[in-house]
Amino acid sequence: MIRMVQRTEPQGFDMRVSAFTALGAALTMMLGSAAQAALINFTFVALDGAPIYTGTSLDESSALNLDGSTLLVSEVSRGDASGLTPKFDTVSLNPVIIDYGSGAGPGTLPGSGVTVSWTGGGDVFTETLTNVELIDRGTSNQIIVRMSGMVNDSLGAFVDAPIFLLLDATQFGGPGTSNSVTFTNTTTLSGIPELSTWAMMALGFGALGYTAARRRKTHRAVLSA
Secondary structure (H helix, E strand, O other): OOEEEEOOOOOOHHHHHHHHHHHHHHHHHHHHHHHOOOEOEEEEEEEOOOOEEOOOOHHHOOEEEOOOOEEEEEEEOOOEOOOOOOOOOEOEEEOOEEEOOOOOOOEEOOOOOEEEEEEEOOEEEEEEEEEEEEEEOOOOOEEEEEEEEEEEEOOOOOOOEEEEEEEEEEOOOOOOOOOEEEEEEEEOOOOOOOHHHHHHHHHHHHHHHHHHHHHHHHOOEEEEO
8 A cells, every 4th residue: 555645844934935936036146246346357569659758768767758648459358347438438637748767667656646537328437556476577668567446436436446457658669769559458347245244145145955855855755565
C-alpha cells in the first residue's frame, strides 16, 4: 500500500518566507544598481595654438602652456558617463599652464591645482587635479605626466570621486617643430557599495536560497510504503 503524506510548515512560516523573499528581491535590485555604477573615461586633444613648453626639449620640460589651444574630445569609451560627444564637444582647462615640475613625481601641483570642466547631457562636471603621480621622461622629445584629483557633478552621480588625467605630449620632429598633446581622463567606479552594503547583499542572496529550498519542501509529496 502506498500512502501519500503532505508536509505542513509551522504557523508563521509563510510570513517569514514573504519577508525573506522581499528582502532578497530588494537586495538583488541594489546589486544590479551597483553593477551599473557610473564612470568617466574619455580622451581629448589640444588643437590650434601650438602648446609651449619650458626647457630646451619636451622631455626635460617642467610645464606646458596650452593658452590658445582648443581642447576637443576625440574619443569616449564604453560606459562613459561624461555626456560628451567625440569630435563635437570641448572641455575647459584652468589655468592654461600645467606646471608638473622638474622631478619624476610624485608631487603636488602648484597653487590650487588644475581644474578641468565641461557640460554634458545637462550635467556640469568639475574635476580638480592636485597631485602628480608620475612623470615619464624616458623618451626623447616626449613627456608623460599622470595627475590625480577628485571629480564632482551637478547631478550628484560623482561626489569627490577619484579621477586621473594622463598627459601625453610628443614633439615628433624635435625642438622647434609642432607638438601633439593628448589627455586621457579616467575615474574609478562611482557608487561602489560599502562593506555593510556587501553584507546586506550576501544576506539577500542567502534569503533567496533559503526561500527557494523551503518552497520546494512545501510542495513536495513524500512517498512512503
